[in-house]
Amino acid sequence: MVNRIVAYPARFELLHDDGDYYSVTFDDLPDTFTDARSLAQAIYRAEEVLGLMLYDAKVLPPASNVQSIQNKYPDDYVALIVCDLDKAAKEVTVPYVKKNTRIPADLAKRAESAGLNFSATLTEALKAKLG
Numbered sequence: 001m002v003n004r005i006v007a008y009p010a011r012f013e014l015l016h017d018d019g020d021y022y023s024v025t026f027d028d029l030p031d032t033f034t035d036a037r038s039l040a041q042a043i044y045r046a047e048e049v050l051g052l053m054l055y056d057a058k059v060l061p062p063a064s065n066v067q068s069i070q071n072k073y074p075d076d077y078v079a080l081i082v083c084d085l086d087k088a089a090k091e092v093t094v095p096y097v098k099k100n101t102r103i104p105a106d107l108a109k110r111a112e113s114a115g116l117n118f119s120a121t122l123t124e125a126l127k128a129k130l131g
Contacts, residue, residue, distance in 0.1 A: 004085040012077040051088025
């Protein structure tokens with residue numbers, strides 16, 4: 001199994017709006033951001049948010065050069081954030097909901113006889129139907 005380890009430059013902008021805190025953004029991943037009260041916590045959260053946003057991505061965008069991001073934001077701290085996407089995927093908990101449904105009795109009996117898991121079968125069917 002090939003580990004999916006990624007590295008993207010993150011921009012750490014020190015803000016003073018409500019006390020000092022760091023805003024963390026990724027130029028290569030516009031919807032990926034976090035914040036924290038300390039730089040250490042911001043770096044930790046940057047890895048965490050990177051994993052949450054990319055763990056199930058089929059195609060990963062190319063990463064910019066750290067220096068090009070630093071040149072763009074000379075007053076901010078820019079660092080390369082590394083994340084193991086396989087590890088991140090294992091830590092993600094997908095929420096489940098309970099759904100009651102009606103199916104023909106003969107179909108239910110055949111499925112039970114075959115040892116089918118109704119939840120897994122419905123999930124697979126919905127994924128296939130929705131793409």
